[in-house]
Amino acid sequence: MSEQKKTSDFPSAEFRFFIYDHCNGDFTYYRTPEERDAASDAVIQQYLDDGWDEDVELVVAGEVTAVATKVNVIERPPEDQIDDEGMDEDGRFWGEEHDYCCNYELLPLPAAPGDTAAPEQAEQQSAWVEQIMEQVQVFASAWSLVGGPFDTGDGLKQAKEEKELLRKLLEASR
Structure with a gap:
């Protein structure tokens, strides 16, 4: 039986x-x-030699509430859809090393599974669920427009972007 790791990088x-x-x-x-x-004392004590190193005051502790997360990921199109200058039909440049393009947003870190979250964490979790539900609605609305009378030609692209954003929100909750 493997021992559960105690820390992470x-x-x-x-x-x-x-x-x-x-x-x-x-x-x-x-x-x-x-x-x-419990680990903080060992970290602080390493700043003690003949006296205290003033940098000890730069040791900080806290809780992560949000992390930078990929959003609006667009996968590299097939090579036959990229011209000699590396541009796709939407005018997006694809270098040879690019498998996808995306943006990043700071998204909330959800509570760990099984946590009996403190009230503020419960509020964060509720806000997180609301954010997911809103994106589900945006995603469904975008797909409902594809190919219909209100599709201005970029409906499929927009729907795929909304799907990818939803995927990233859900993956961030793991």
Whole structure:
């Protein structure tokens, strides 16, 4: 049976509580504020030699509430849809190394599965669900326009972009 890891180098719904160690330039992420706080003394003590290094005041702890997340991902079109200058039919440039293009937005980090969230976390979770529901509605509306009398020619493209945004919102909740 494998032992469950205690820390992470990256934030997630499971590992959202952090200590930043200025000396090493490291963020370490923990499951709970108690685990983070238990580790804090070791981080602080490394700043003590013959006296205290003033950089000890740059050690910080906190909770991640949002992370930069890919949105509006557009997959690279087939090669026969890219001209000699690397442009697709929408005028988007595709370098040889580009598999997709996207934007990034700061999106809320949901509560970890099974968390009995504090009231403010419960409010965040509720806002997160509302954001997902709104995007589902936008996605469904975009698809309902494709090929219809109100499609201005970019309906399919818009629907795919809305689908990708919904996918990213859902993936961020893992």
